[in-house]
Amino acid sequence: MPIKRSTRVRLRPRPDWHKRNFLTSVLIPSLFIKRAGGYAPPQFPKIREGEICITWIGHASFLLQTHEVNVLIDPIWSKWLKVIKRLKQPGFEIHHLPSIDFVLVTHAHFDHLDRRTLRRVAADQPIVVPMGVGNLVHDLGFRIVHELDYWQTVQLGPLKISLTPCHHWGARFLADLHRDFGGFVIASNGRTIFHCGDTAYFPGFKEIGERFNIEVALLPIGAYEAPTGREVHMNPEEAVTAFLELRAKTLIPMHYGTFRLGFEPLHEPPQRLLASARVHGIEENVLVMTEGRPVVL
Secondary structure, eight states: OOOOSOEEOOOSOOTTGGGSOHIIIIIHHHTTSOOBOOOOOOOOOOOOTTOOEEEEEETTEEEEEOSSOEEEESOOOOSEETTEEBOBOOSSOGGGOOOOOEEEOOOOSTTTOOHHHHHHHOSSOEEEEETTOGGGTTTTTOSEEEEEOTTOEEEETTEEEEEEOOEEOOOSSTTOTTOOOOEEEEEETTEEEEEOOSOOOOTHHHHHHHHSOOSEEEEEOOOOSOTTOOOOSOOHHHHHHHHHHHTOSEEEEESOSSBOOSSSOTTHHHHHHHHHHHHTTOGGGBOOOOTTOOEEO
């Protein structure tokens, strides 16, 4: 049966969630950890027609570049998510960004829709968000706000941007469950990149792979040991399964190592990902990126 919409995870915590204390075992110790990484002016390469340049900024934030346009997805340069400390620098300062043509935001959670960062990158360009999220970005300086429903596509210059379903939730606060959430398929000159946003594993990956010829899949691999015990993010093994069902060619992991949002150690997600990739014979298809370092594909 086709997946027409995203599916919302249950908001009720697992019955035994209180047996581990996220505050004392993760949040407070994180305050005393020195941020890793540093800042250096990025060396953005000259991009030829048909090439795509990808720069990971940390967490779920990426800069995508073609020979014609520059696109930001879920940009966040903030050092704090309220009380959660950023533990890895983004690699370069926000003022080193090239001119940004389009911005995409997958959902309204604070670690993806960072109003402080968006206000700094807004320069009268279009922004694309899921349905119900537009009022959070209308006042930030964007020329037009495109709110997409699932499987809907908008043409932005040479790009086709499509919103895909996922298994997560989109509320920024307790009372705004009307906000949608999803991932984006970005198609340009025969190249296709899939940023799946935040998601737990769900059966919809297979249909996404059938609808789109995905070349590069940006998939989350961290925060799977959630403080509430809910299954709200994929673990690394599930990300490998999703990659295989998407029938993509390159897997770029994200959503790990930047903010400590789960009980798992920061170093664990990429280790588990590479181990699972070896088991499935796709280790050469995994591209683990470093914050702030552009890669041309």
